[in-house]
Amino acid sequence: MPANANRQFLDFEKPIKDLIDEIEKLRHAQENKKINYADKIAELENLIVERRREVTQNLSSWQKVQLSRHPDRPYTLKYIEKMTTNFVELYGDRNVRDDKAMVGGFALLEGQTVMFIGQQKGINTKTRQLRNFGMANPEGYRKALRLMKLAEKFNKPIVTLIDTPGAYPGLEAEERGQGEAIARNIYEMIRLKVPVICVIIGEGASGGALGIGVGDRVYMMENTWYTVISPESCSSILWRSWDKKEVAAEQLKLTAEHMKSFGLVDDIIPEPAGGAHWDYDEAAQILKQHLVKVLAELKDVPVEERINSRIEKFGKMGFWEEGGNNEQTKEEQMNEEVKVQTGE
The missing domain is CATH 1.20.58 (Methane Monooxygenase Hydroxylase; Chain G, domain 1)
Known part of the structure; x- marks a missing residue:
């Protein structure tokens, strides 16, 4: 630290x-x-x-967002360094280039070979630019998928460490198929034959997080957030200003406690007193112990059962309500629509 x-x-x-x-x-x-x-x-x-x-006992949602972005907070490569040995980083998507915002490779976790994949932010101005502030391009998600398929080929479990303000929203990213790359990852991850554990270690924003966020178990570190949009972007859309970001953070219900209560994550992983940025070693050891325990549990689950459970888990997420009068016939509904359109 x-x-x-x-x-x-x-x-x-x-x-x-x-x-x-x-x-x-x-x-x-x-x-x-x-x-x-x-x-x-x-x-x-x-x-x-x-x-x-x-x-950290009574932080507001916005303060937790700030803590998740703390400049001293450990990022993906720091956790890998502290938790594992013999890490071999793998590069490139075999199509466009190597995306520095997405890192991954095999490493030994308590003697077990595991594929680690995650977004990486920079630790200073130069490396933040190199890593594109943790915002991956389509080739980053295709690189992640290539590594997942490689892990599946050799029957090795996968751990993803999520920390991104979102997928890169630039024109060139959209031209190269950002939406398709993320959607493909979601589709493929839900069908992977090996155990998959996802952990949000910092920011978990939008499709940028979902692109490597589908697994048998999804966890959040204590002082992280996970939602469809950042509080600043939400504020700018709703109020045309960033000034309401604190209000947006509260309304988005984005903290680990909220996500667990909604059933969107399985559990919350505690951090050292004050946050992970105060003690890298302790934060990594807490996460390591959790991963080792869960990998042992998932290892004994049959492949088909694991895949079906994963599909069921994500298929039942969310809340919805059907509107309209169920007693109305389709013909009556159509007649009402015609009257509205014709002004009768």
């Missing part, structure tokens, strides 16, 4: 920043004045952990 000097803070993390600044002052005084402040520093460090826990 970043050193204290390079650490960035959100507005609601200010109480933590104040304590860290106080510790830095004590350490500086300890070096210059040769006074032992070890006990006071230890006390403040314990208080920081408590403040981290308090800060």
